[in-house]
Amino acid sequence: MSAPVQITLSINGEPITATVAPRMMLVDFLREVAALTGTHLGCAHGVCGACTVRLDGASVRSCLMLAVQAEGTEIETIEGLADSGAEADLLDAFHRHNAVQCGYCSSGMLVSAAELLAQGGVPDRATIRDHISGNYCRCTGYQSIVDAVEEVARTRAGKAGAGA
């Protein structure tokens, strides 16, 4: 084991400095050091998408990245995404459509869905399915998630079209 390394980064707008083992994965850093347990570990292979967070604006798998690689970055987790209110309509749509059952995939799923919605327009259902196809959900069968994302895309496009 090599010596601990000090890292400084921003999580949900708050600066954090910590000393971590070089081998610590970003997901473990978020959960254990930053105590942001909304990000979940599912497969540890970058396959299931449960650990997806936003890093400098892009979706990343926090189980495939070392904490030390996040030095100097800005990370957004589900806690920040929810608290900021920026995706309130998406969270509300997930709730109304029951696009959440056990909730374990939800944080990663929401980050992925938000990424698609940020591209604007109204993606068709196949495009939505394709975009979230890196996020495993065992409970819902995905349809309600597609419903929620599609509805938010329509609503946002309607508002944009109305110049609101």
Place this chain on the structure above:
Amino acid sequence: MSVTTRYDRPNSYIGKSVPRPNAVRLLHGRGRYVDDKVLPRMLHAAFLRSPHAHARILRIDAAAARSMPGVVAVFDGNDIAQVMTPWVGVLTHLSGMRSPPQPALARDVARWQGEPVVMVVAHSRAAAEDALERIEVEYEPLVPVCDMQAALAPEAPRIHPELDSNLCWERKIEVGDVDAAFAAQGATVVERSFTFGRHTGVTLEPRAVIADYDPAEDRLTMHYSGQAPHMMQAVIARHLNMPEARVRVVAQDVGGSFGIKIHTYGDEMATLAASKLLRRPVKFVADRLESFQSDIHARDHRITARAAIDGEGRLTAVEIDDITGIGPYSVYPRSSGIEGNQVINLTGAPYDLPAYRARLRVVFQNKVPMCQYRAVGHPIAMAVMEGLMDEMAAASGRDPAELRRLNLRADDSYPSASPQGMRFADLSHQACLEKLLDLMDYKTLRAECDRLRQQGVYRGIGLVSMVEVTNPSPMFYGVGGAPIAAQDGASVRLDASGAVHVSNSITEQGQGTEAILAQIAAEVMGVDISTVHVVTGDTAVVPYGGGTWASRGAGIGGEAMYQAARALRQQILATAAAILQTRPEKLDLCEGQVVDADSLEPRIPLSDLARMVYYRGNELPEGLQPELIASRHFKVSDYPFVFTNGAMASYVEVDPETGMVKLLGHWVVEDVGTILNEKLVDEQIRGGVVQGIGGALFEECLYSQDGQLLNATMADYLVPMASEMLDIHIAHVVTPTRTSELGAKGAGEAGTAGAPGAVMNAVNDALRPLGAHMAQMPMTPERILRALGRV
């Protein structure tokens, strides 16, 4: 659709698609899963697991591991056995079943690759895993017994030398003159052999436990990711030799379970033992490799089945022979016999069937233990019978829908019983099939299939008529000696602010358990649902009961909730009547108030009544002793199970060049009795269908011949993802069960029960003009190409 409710007025929630109040915090990242919890002085466990499917443990050298930084303790099977007794996973009503005692950690012999052998407890999981690498175990490899048929051969090595064979259990059924039916003149007889591979639950949250033993109180708390807290309480107490009341099991948020998290696992039990030995909290969270190697696997059947219809197309006999491989032990305490038992109990259940013969053999093998997983046995029973129905339709020149019409149990024929002795009531097979054919526009779709075949496009339709066992009575487990309650309890109380607090022994894994409890309580109590507060999952506070499994939550826990709320309602009305100097029947509850029953004019708010009772008892009429709390328990009586029924259809296209199956349509009509929350019911069905499709097309635990699991990562084991799945159309027929006042049956497993058979029939319908036939799941592209003779 609309559902009739007896309360057509404000606070009417039963039957409405109310969003789950407790889902918001999950969406905000505020879930409380086991691994999210950190306790003071908590240690972390990791396990060294057997690399061999079958091997004698000659020597364990953990000296180097013990001296690693951060390591607090190392335990092997003998250490844990000092404080924990082994368990035996047999049920006495499954007559003749046998399974040797299973230790938490392997002792002397390891019997599957992945069986826990040594446990390291350290200050961090990383430190514990580092120490695992320093442990030396000397194994003497033994001959692995992996193939279930070979395991039954007289010369096969015995997995348990104390038993005379590798047979765990055998059961036979014979009713009616089966041989005569098959030999009858004019009969159309088909016979097929089916193979159903092993798959597993792949809950996104792996199994997880924190064991927290407090020696000052001699109290052990288990933070549990699971479905049946009271069952675990009994299991832990029994095997750690503690009074049950000194064991507390707490299940908060659970990241999926599907039957995976309802069994006794050696690693979890060893974690509990370690906490007791070390007198401080110990956490164990399975990683994904451990999940594949130690979560129970499911299915694993080889079946030969035949069926006959007479010249009129009427079913005359069915015969089935099922061999199922369960790993080296029957899993405790539910046993690994129920899966196969359900297969032979349920085959043919939707149909009028005069003669039936079955043989089930449950076989030990050196693979991960197999046990109950969502829809236990049903997908096999339905796929076999529905597969035979389609083959008989083809062989006799009948339309598959028509053959089902001819043979389904009539909607006006209940109560009735099957040759296996299953008792049916309140079913609607005929109505469901007709509604399904209408919903999917069967005739148009059939014409489209036929037209496209002329163009070399191979599409097929698969139908399934099905039953599902729900709301089980004590005849499922309790009768066989397992510490598993068939009843559930509900409690409801009014606090001084007028808010309603309910607790219930059924548990939440995302189905919406807490939502339907709140709906029921709010409606009966006449309050806004936002004033109802629900607690589940904690043996220290909820009434005693079975938990959530076998699609029993709504039907049993929901009925208990209904009865408890009705009792409290009566108590409140009696109190209010005494205060208001009227009779209880002149009063009602509505929008948080006691109201006049006829005019609905408010008489006194519940909050005022509660405050008077709790704070100013001196103002109450003399002699009045109000109780603002009520509890009720409910179990199903008169019937062993409350069956549901449904019909399902799949529409697929098979590419004969690649063997790929494209899902084009899926329709479900299901009768779950009274619908408490249609959205939640539909989402249970959708999720279940997709899980069933996973087993039909993608999911399989692949083993080498010597018992090595070959695809134990999510990169190698395929699960359904959004892009391969499709929108699923759902409709309902509503026939309330007579066994309860609410009339709700279960809804959690029907999707998984029926989908594999529907997809298999659709694939076979598509392949029929090509002369190919599939009878093995998952139906991978390679297997389809083999069936087509292309590879």
